[in-house]
Amino acid sequence: MNYALIEELISKGKNIRILYVEDDEIARDAMCGVLENLFDCVTLASNGKEGLEKFKSGDFDIVFTDINMPVMDGITMIQEIKLLSDATLFLVLSASREADEFENIANLKVDGHLFKPINMNAMVEKLLEIIDKIKK
Numbered sequence: 001m002n003y004a005l006i007e008e009l010i011s012k013g014k015n016i017r018i019l020y021v022e023d024d025e026i027a028r029d030a031m032c033g034v035l036e037n038l039f040d041c042v043t044l045a046s047n048g049k050e051g052l053e054k055f056k057s058g059d060f061d062i063v064f065t066d067i068n069m070p071v072m073d074g075i076t077m078i079q080e081i082k083l084l085s086d087a088t089l090f091l092v093l094s095a096s097r098e099a100d101e102f103e104n105i106a107n108l109k110v111d112g113h114l115f116k117p118i119n120m121n122a123m124v125e126k127l128l129e130i131i132d133k134i135k136k
Helices: 003-012 027-040 047-056 074-084 099-108 118-134
Strands: 017-021 041-045 062-066 089-094 113-117
Touching: 003 027, 003 118, 017 027, 027 118, 041 047, 047 062, 047 074, 047 099, 062 074, 062 118, 074 089, 074 099, 089 099, 089 118, 113 118
Parallel strands: 017 041, 017 062, 062 089, 089 113
Antiparallel strands: none
């Protein structure tokens, strides 16, 4: 773990509002613990539909989402959110390495993509890159 980068993320992430959308309860709870140590405001959703509803009733800087979920997938949710806000940034998670999914993610023009299982150093670096876009 690169603790200097973690400290930088904590410092830069003080006023950043995160919406984390993940259908797997164990993964969601584990990541929530991590994100709450890095950011002051973390909101959870268990699928894309719930994520979209929470987005509509909240004010978020970053949507950090899984792609493959029941009820509404992450791609559809991102498309819907982009109709509502052009300022929100997106970090997507995927367990799949299928070409079709890469194409869908590329077409969305998201701000970052990580594979599951999550490499924490890669996640911290990607979140720092995204936050730097917000701060500009």
